[in-house]
Amino acid sequence: MPPTDGTPSDTDVRASTGKKRIPKACNPCRHSKVKCDEQRPSCTRCQTLKKTCIYVEKPKTAEEQKIEDLEQEVLVLRQQLQTQRDTESSIVVSQPQRLMGQRPPEITSPDSNASLNHSSPTWTSDKPLKRKRSHFRMQKEVAVPDFINEGILSEPQALHYFNSFFEGCDRYVPIFDGSDGFAAVRLRSSLLLNAICAVGCGISGDASVDSRILHVRLKRWLTTVILSTHAQSLETVQALLVMACWMPERSLILAIATRMAVELQLDDAFDRLVNLSISRPDTPETHILMKSARTWFLLLNLEQILQVDAGNLVDLRIKGVRRCRTLLNRPFSSRLDARLFSQVELNRLRAKVNETLTSHSDDLLQAVQEARVDIDVWYQDWKRIMEASPLSESELPSLIANLTVQRHWAEAMAACRAVRATGVHQVEMMSPEAHDMLVIAKEALQNHLYVMLSQPHYLANFRYAMDFVWAKCAFSFLLLLKLTILLPDVARQDLLGQGRALLNELTKSSGYGSSKVYLRLLQLTIKKYASRDQTHSGELDAFIPEEFIFEWDFPGLNLFSSPTGWDMLFDQYMIGDDLFVGMDI
Known part of the structure; x- marks a missing residue:
């Protein structure tokens, strides 16, 4: 008699091990000779009667069992590899070779042939995977030669342009330290040397070499760098930052630099440095991490400038930005760290002010006043830090002048953006609060101009400045x-005299590239203002030069009043006359 407890009978066992057909119904239904609905894991009848529902399973073949065992083994290996990867990412690891431009060694799991490459999140095999042959292939990676090896520059010329860059350009790209000499940079990165020499050539004013040739050649190698995996390094990111500061394609180059920096984990360098410097403040590793942190902070600062002053959509942020002050006056610090970190703090503050002005349009004047307080606190803090820093002693006049100019610029732009947020551009239609904000902006710009004129060394350094600095000066x-x-x-007549003095100093410090455009713009503006009929009354119509439409997003030049019929100051701009005919700079 067959068993009634739901266990398989001998016949079922023979059916499961022999060649007989495997029954579809469960054992309880078959023994009761009723139809089974074959629901799994338990049929409806067994659920109702609370019986153990057992189906006769088809035995696995040797091949099926082998495949199942292999799948289980692969799963175990993947879990082991993931555990190893998590362990590697959670430990502070010394990576000086990677940060100096060398690819790190691969870490191989003892349990498999797979390895993890630190520069990529993808698991790769020691044996290359076979892929279908294609008619299209990328050329093998090519190393970027420097201008000396290419025969474009002689070594003395390259050294001269390199030194010209470090006479003042490094103040605007403060990512270098005492270890970045000519021989060291040439050994580490040809691309970085080429970028420095291209800018230095334009700054030096040497007529024997056209700096445009160097920039064109530099752009051609940029394509190789983008497509090449072995070119990703700290020095490559630094070269891209130098190029972004002195080339028109700044936004695109900066985006490439940002992507590469994230892949190299430069955004983690600051935290690693803070943790490591507590126990080992002066080691080769901390110096390398500091170079990486500086590079990331400059990249962050440039992105913030383009977001606040050029309307870019990228918004990189840093939590606890004031923590960067802990890196000042350390064995790995440089004389320009205070300049860099103060700018990072200010532009993050300006970005927060813009967000406040956009989201709180009900009391804009109060928001502007609060912003001025925050900017003043920033200024007083960093003025005290710079004056007390032994590293900043040689740079102190330049640091304080730059700090003061940035303070007044930030105040003026905050007030102008608040006026823009009101949506009213005609002065006669503005509220008393909007008029007060315009007065704040005007006073800040007057202070801005006074500081520039009272500090001759500040304007003298303009020959080393990128076009963004020239644009701010002309716009202000x-x-x-x-x-x-x-x-x-x-004060109108005094303003005309100050304008001529500003133009005279900037003409002496004329740089290259786009700086000449802003110099000509200032010259034309002052000439027209001086030649206007002062006996007429009236106000300016809306006037925005195209440089401030397509390049920058500075607020304020679209303000206007109802015209009264006199010959407007900037009428040539409005009717499209040639701006520079007859100009001799």
Whole structure:
């Protein structure tokens, strides 16, 4: 008699091990000779009667059992490899070779032939996977030669341009230290040497070599760098930052640099440095981490500038930005770290102010006043830090002048952005609060101009500055000129004299590239303002030079008043006349 407890019978066992057909119904239904609905894991009848529902399973073949065992083994190996990867990422690891441009050694699991490459999140095999042959193949990676090896520059020329760069350009790209000499940079990165020499050539004013040739050649090698995996290094990111500061394609180059920096984990260098410097403050590793942290902070600062002053959409942020002050006056610090870190703090503050002005349009004047307090606190803190720093002693006049100029610029832009947020551009239609904000902007711009003129070394360094600095200088004077006419006072004639003095100093310090455009813009503006009929009354119509439409997003030049019929100051801009005919700079 067959068993009634749901266990397989001998017949079922023979059916499961022999060649007989495997029954579909469960054992209880078959023994009761009723139809089974074959639901798994338990049929409806067994669920109702609370019986143990057992099906006769088809025995696995040797091949099926082998495949199942292999799948289980692969699963175990993957878990082991993932555990190893998590362990590697959670430990502070010394990676000086990677940060200096060398690829790190691969870590191989003893349990498999797979290895983890630190520069890529992808698990790779020691044996290359076979792939279908294609008619299209990428050329093998090519090392970037320097201008000396290419025969474009002689070694003395390259050294001269390199030194020209470090006479002042490094103040605007403060990512280098005492270890970045000519021989050391040439040994580490040809691309970085080429970028420095290309900028230095333009700064030096040497007519024997056209700096445009160097820049064109530099752009051609940029394509190789983007496509090449072995070219990813700290020095390559630094070269891209130098190029972004002095080339028109700044946003695109900076985006490439950001992507590469993230892949190299430069964004983690600051935290690793803080943790390591507590126990080992002066080691080769801390110096390398500091170079990486500087590079990341400059990249962060440039992205913030383009977001706040050029309307870029990328918004990189840093938590606890004031923590960067802990890296000052350490054995691995440089004389320009205070300049870099103060700028990082200020531009993060400016970005937060812009967010506040956008989201709180009900009391904009109060928001501007609070922003001025925050900017003043920033200024007083960093002025005290710089004055007390032994490393900043040689740079102190330049540091304080730059700090003060940045303070007044930030105040003026905060007030102008608040006026923009009101949506009213005609002065006669503005509220009293909006008028007060314009007065704040005007006073800040007056202070901005005064500091520049009272510090001759500040304007003398403009020959080393990128076009962004020239654009801010030209814009601030144009906006001050407009606000002086929109909000009349007795200082118009003084402003004309200050404008001529500014133009004279900038002409002496004329750089190269786009700086000449802003110099000509200032010259034309001052000439037209001086030649206007001062006996007429009236205000400016809307005027925004195209440089401030397509390049930058500075607020304020679109302010206007109802015209009264006199010959407007910037009428040539409005009708499209040639701006520079007859100009001799």
